[in-house]
Amino acid sequence: MRYIEPHAHMVSRTTDDYESMRLAGCAAICEPAFWAGFDRSSAAGFYDYFCQLTDYEPKRAAKFGLPHYCWLCINPKESEDMTLAREVIAVIPEFLKRETVLGIGEIGLNKNTRNELAILEEHIDLAARHDQMILVHTPHLEDKFKGTRLILDVLKADARINPERVIIDHVEEHTVGMVLDAGFWAGITLYPESKATPARAIDMVEQAGMRNIWLNCACDWGRSEPLAVPRTALEMSRRGYSAETIDALVYGNPLRFLSQNPRFRLA
Amino acid sequence: MTRQQVLDLYFMDARCKLIELAAFLDRVDRSEGEADFRFAAIQDALPLLQSSELGKARAVLMALSDPTSEPLAAAPGKGACGAWPGPSL
Numbered sequence: 001m002r003y004i005e006p007h008a009h010m011v012s013r014t015t016d017d018y019e020s021m022r023l024a025g026c027a028a029i030c031e032p033a034f035w036a037g038f039d040r041s042s043a044a045g046f047y048d049y050f051c052q053l054t055d056y057e058p059k060r061a062a063k064f065g066l067p068h069y070c071w072l073c074i075n076p077k078e079s080e081d082m083t084l085a086r087e088v089i090a091v092i093p094e095f096l097k098r099e100t101v102l103g104i105g106e107i108g109l110n111k112n113t114r115n116e117l118a119i120l121e122e123h124i125d126l127a128a129r130h131d132q133m134i135l136v137h138t139p140h141l142e143d144k145f146k147g148t149r150l151i152l153d154v155l156k157a158d159a160r161i162n163p164e165r166v167i168i169d170h171v172e173e174h175t176v177g178m179v180l181d182a183g184f185w186a187g188i189t190l191y192p193e194s195k196a197t198p199a200r201a202i203d204m205v206e207q208a209g210m211r212n213i214w215l216n217c218a219c220d221w222g223r224s225e226p227l228a229v230p231r232t233a234l235e236m237s238r239r240g241y242s243a244e245t246i247d248a249l250v251y252g253n254p255l256r257f258l259s260q261n262p263r264f265r266l267a
Numbered sequence: 268m269t270r271q272q273v274l275d276l277y278f279m280d281a282r283c284k285l286i287e288l289a290a291f292l293d294r295v296d297r298s299e300g301e302a303d304f305r306f307a308a309i310q311d312a313l314p315l316l317q318s319s320e321l322g323k324a325r326a327v328l329m330a331l332s333d334p335t336s337e338p339l340a341a342a343p344g345k346g347a348c349g350a351w352p353g354p355s356l
Contacts, residue, residue: 141347
């Protein structure tokens, strides 16, 4: 089988994970900027992180024949400090010129605060001014439903944003419908506890349709599984899906979305 | 899949999770301490499983979600706990 991992935080993973993903059929990895598990104290910390994402990490992936792409932003967990957030946003345009940058992400909300919303709007404005695609993080657990509604309101209020070039990630049963109905792509994240399991992900695809959905593992420093997408492909096979249908979901769909940026190429 | 195929594939997994949930409820009942909104949220969600309508996963997620629509003035912290504590917390 072959698949694309459209959302993985490889800076938190070992080199062995690259090898395992490649052996499982991974054809490319995309890495959105995220929270490192601690707050960075300055924009200089983010500058170094963006260098890591655009320089070091692609080289590490290339050792296993894997193209590595990234998305840039200051994540919502650190957006509560608006001064820092604005300093980081000011740094991003310089990095948008780099060949492996696909767009702005993962932006969004965490605790659904006014400051987070203001910085989300400024990220969306940045994306619009630079004609960038957008990858959106929706909040965790009890905050997801409210946050997804707020995010959709902000995106729909900006007439410059084409929903077909925006993916709203980490949807679950109570948010997938509103995302797809608004014309956006939806991402289902496969986590052992806090998001979707393979079985629930397939249930959602069966009920919502698979046209504009991608699956991702979002593996990071927490409990997560780098091979969650191929494991879900295996689960689809157990349900009797054909190899062609599985391929369309785990390879064709992310390829279709990501190829809207001509920089995205497979090896 | 037919209902028979769904049961053949997923019954044992669901049985395991059901017993795990029952054991968790017993564990909480055996313990001492103050009431906790997270446990109350689970107790409120349990009757939703008895529905004959489709959408039980969505209904449970909604029962555990913040139903409000106004942004917060400030973040109470970074994490989420899995159940909405209510407007006063």
